[in-house]
Amino acid sequence: MKVELESIGTIHTQFKKIEGMPIQPTGAKGIKGTIEIKDKYVDGLKDLGDFSHIHLIYLLHK
Incomplete structure (x- = not known):
């Protein structure tokens, strides 16, 4: 089975790195x-x- 996702938007937070x-x-x-x-x-x-x-x-991509 193949599942394809299409983003409907973006979540923005203060976090730019995984640390913290x-x-x-x-x-x-x-x-x-x-x-x-x-x-x-x-x-x-x-x-x-x-x-x-x-x-x-949501899907975390970074």
Whole structure:
């Protein structure tokens, strides 16, 4: 079976190197980040305001 992924955006954080980067959510308390969604996917996310939570599935590539 072949699985292909297409990125819909990029997560930006203060971390630029693996050293010092938390590997568990409890180690990242208070850390802020942003998610930049590619323009062609923005309309598909327009109703997220109606939800209390979303699940973000990501692939670490560096």
